[in-house]
Amino acid sequence: MALTSRAARTRSSIRPSLQVHGYRPDSNGTRRERLTALAFILPALLGFSVFYFWPTLRGFYYSFTDFDVFNRPTWVGLDNYAALLDDPTFWNAMKVTVQYVVINIGTQTVLALLLAVLLHRLTRSVLVRSVIVLPYLISNVVVALVFYWMLDAQIGITNQFLGWIGLDAIPFFGSQDWAIPTIALVNTWRHLGYTALLIFAGLLMIPDHVYEAGRVDGASEWKMFWRITLPLLRPILALVLVITVVGSFQAFDTVAVTTAGGPADATKVIQYYIFDLAFQRYQFGYASAVSVVLFLILASVAFVQLRLMRANESDVA
Template structure:
């Protein structure tokens, strides 16, 4: 009996070993899966290499040269970067850009938070969300042109309404004090719905049990917003702020369509200054150096934002 039971255990162990061997991953299957995955991501990798990585490397090289397209690049070392330190137009463009970013981000973030809370607490209608995101789907050049006509000091409907109210016409795009705030608010209008939907998606991930516990404790909607929604929304809010800040520093098309950097240099943001250097003055080497400086600034800004807002940590249990 002992020998029989021992033989039976040996056979069962051998059968188990055979089954385990059968379930081992197939090396050829894994290789096929990797090749399939590479085939799917190859178009994106090719587009990234051709349209982003290679131009970035060439721009970095041109930043150390004098280059005007018609002649071969002449290596000047750090000459372009030293020139930036003494370029008053560059520093004015940075100040104008910072003003634009401050107005745009402040208004866009506050209004988007308010809109996202209303969507989350009052309605989750797909139709309402579609209407809210509709301005973002319109080309920025089209939006800029429509607002340019609406806010025109002579024929714009906005100034006509102000005239009916007894207020004189305002040159929204033609006044040095109004140009940047107007451009910032126009872009806020366009991006508001998209930013609100990103924040709304973050709010949906917050467990409803937390809000129910707050109601049981007698907390008002205002207190739950400050004590529950904002702390738990912090990682998503940090990501949204990085996206919006980086995007705001790259504002160009609205300025190009409406003011062309004027009046004077009042709306000459840094991206428009780079465009002016490269395609109007043909100083591609210097424009590349300014682009590299802007890239470094944006990388540092994004890093500081993520660190300060602890974007890699979540309070959702």
């Protein structure tokens, strides 16, 4: 879901432009036109109601029940939420997820910013941009497996390389200390180019004369980056951060095919914990409560985004 959810979130935050052709806000159309419109949106409306709206309501409902998937759910009020507070595995999952998000987003954002500036300064080649975005188009599972092989503790090429430069082999996926940073960096590799292209598009919107003026004043590239590029890019960076942070909180695929949450829950991120609860322990009610918490976290991230973007509107040239 990464591509749509991430990309779509971007697009969703765009203000719909209403003052375009074909739109008359005061007009409700003829009866015939209304019926036609209904026919046109009917399939999408059906999909929305059955697969988005109704399950959302059910998800909230199940979070207040005890439900083992096979018998009817029984209402237990806030019991699941109370149990959450005393569940060490839940708190571990939160900790692991935050670690993952911090490492993934930290490295990815800094590197993507660097890469975007490099592209902006050096080349407009579509080929180069295609190459750097390629990892993002390959499925998570494929990427996870290739790195699982390259980072194998014994015969992976990465450890061979570490051996050449005189370092000890690292059990990347097998050690509790390395597993989360490893998975976070694998996903940094996958999302780097895509994130860089989003920032790159933002760089193209900064008018060239701003840099010309800076150059006339004798500013160095380094100084211009901090004084011009970064401040003018702030609204776009805020937007990019929200897309990537929201996606990062939902990491699942890489964990599922490499470590399956291990070793010793060291990589049991929140989404994997939900999966584990619902489909391996059949605690559907409790799993729903955990996913409500995930939902609330992501909603807060989006809320902060809106605030940030509004606060930064005046920055846009």
